[in-house]
Each structure stands twice: as structure tokens, then as C-alpha cells.
Amino acid sequence: MSALRDLQKSLLICATLLSVAFALGGCSSQLADMTPADAQAHPREPGSYLPVHDLPPDRDQAVISPEQRAKIEAELAxxxxxxAVAAKEGK
Incomplete structure (x- = not known):
């Protein structure tokens, strides 16, 4: 009886692994097929950073004043x- 249970358990594990392998194999579609036609091209050089401070041309929001920006930066600092102090005290 124990050998039968071990065999059933082994078959169940093999079937599970096989079904997971098939499921993951089905997820390997080409990403290039899913990108929209108007998507921007990726930069050629691998180490370049995206321009995070460049604003888009159609920005509708008002720009933060220098005083508000300084206040926010001071609060974040x-x-x-x-x-940092809490992390040092916690150790």
C-alpha cells in the first residue's frame, strides 16, 4: 500500500510540474508583438538615463514656485x- 501511495504521489508531482511547464511555455510570446506602433524607441546606449527633469510639451499643470520647491526639498531632507537617525537607533 505504501508503495502505491508513493507512486501516486510521484505521478501527481510529475503531472503538476509538467502542467506548470506547459503553462509557463505558453506565456513566452514575443514582447515586440505587444508594443504599440507609436511607442518610442529604446536608447541605443545601455547606460544612459532617461531625462527625468524634462517636462512634456503638453503639460497642463502649473509649475511649482521655487519657494514651494525649496520647502518640499527641505521637508524631504x-x-x-x-x-537615518531612527535606523541607527534601531540597530
Missing amino acids: AARDRQ
Whole structure:
């Protein structure tokens, strides 16, 4: 009886692994087929960074004033410093 259960368990494991392999094999479609036609091309050089400070031409939102930007940056720096102190105290 024990040998039969071991055989059934082995067959169940093999069937599960086989079905997972088939399921994952079905997910390997070409990504190029799924990209829209108007998508931007990727940069040729692998180490280049995207321009994060360049704004799109059709931006409808108002630009943050320099005073507000300085205030936000100061708040973020203060939060970073508080987290660094809390991390040192926690260790």
C-alpha cells in the first residue's frame, strides 16, 4: 500500500510540474508583438538615463514656485535625516 501511495504521489508531482511547464511555455510570446506602433524607441546606449527633469510639451499643470520647491526639498531632507537617525537607533 505504501508503495502505491508513493507512486501516486510521484505521478501527481510529475503531472503538476509538467502542467506548470506547459503553462509557463505558453506565456513566452514575443514582447515586440505587444508594443504599440507609436511607442518610442529604446536608447541605443545601455547606460544612459532617461531625462527625468524634462517636462512634456503638453503639460497642463502649473509649475511649482521655487519657494514651494525649496520647502518640499527641505521637508524631504528632514524626513530622510529622521529615518537615518531612527535606523541607527534601531540597530
